[in-house]
Amino acid sequence: MSIQVQNLTKQYNQQRAVNQISFSVQPGEIVGFLGPNGAGKSTTMKIATGYIQPTEGTVEVNGFDVRTQPMDVRRSVGYLPEHNPLYLDLYVKEYLRFAGSLHELRGGDLNRRISDMIELVGLGREQHKRIGQLSKGYRQRVGLAQALLHNPPVLILDEPTTGLDPNQLAEIRQVIRDAGRDKTVLFSTHIMQEVEAICDRVIIINRGKLVADGPLSQLRSASGGDHVVVVAEFEGELENPAVLTTLVGVEQVEPLGAGQYRISARPNTDLRATIFRLAADQNLTLVGLRQQENSLEGIFKELTK
Structure with missing residues (x-):
């Protein structure tokens, strides 16, 4: 296993930030590590990188124990914390040269790695600037x-796409995807489309406890299966949206604005014909009707509410 977490607990005075969680990440996997703010994601990542010690349990990274072999763990991990600590008065290349020297990279090897990384993450036009600029x-x-x-063989990235514009998001997603070909990647994010685009697997924690772990398809199936949501669009807002809740098989109706409604159905229920008949019977103009997969965002809300 590239990352092995067993019965991990972290206690801060009276607060239990992480509570007896266990999971493993295989070599070559890209795993999304999700949870609401304060769920314990950053604490778990800090423990896995050797920045803080666990209260109970064990964490091994690349075969090394974070308690007894912290330097071996740090050599094995590339870590991007949530709050990216940078020396703003250094130039980009100067900072990377300093960072490389901490990993005992020297001379031509260091210069080649710096050039390769600048190209990989798209810093070419900015490489001669101070970081503060x-x-x-x-x-x-x-x-x-x-x-x-x-x-490093293992990447641990805590919200790596914070502050990126849509074009940059696509580029960094590709960097993470490329890195996952020969590395293990564990990363946290609040952008669900990111996870759906690049992850092999999803781990969700809430209030310090693990609440889900598996491929997205498996989580969808466990939460009621695929295609359980219909988005209906009417010409203008309905005078009485509550009429949608009276339809057989409807569990929830959520107004989206501009005449659109997200209608959640019971498992294995197709509401499209029912909604079409309702529109015809009540003289409503239905301008759009589509089924929608049970999204990761919906699963996340369900598991962490």
């Missing part, structure tokens, strides 16, 4: 270059 998105790229610089 960069936008938040480009500072994230510097942090990601630092995490990859020593070519």
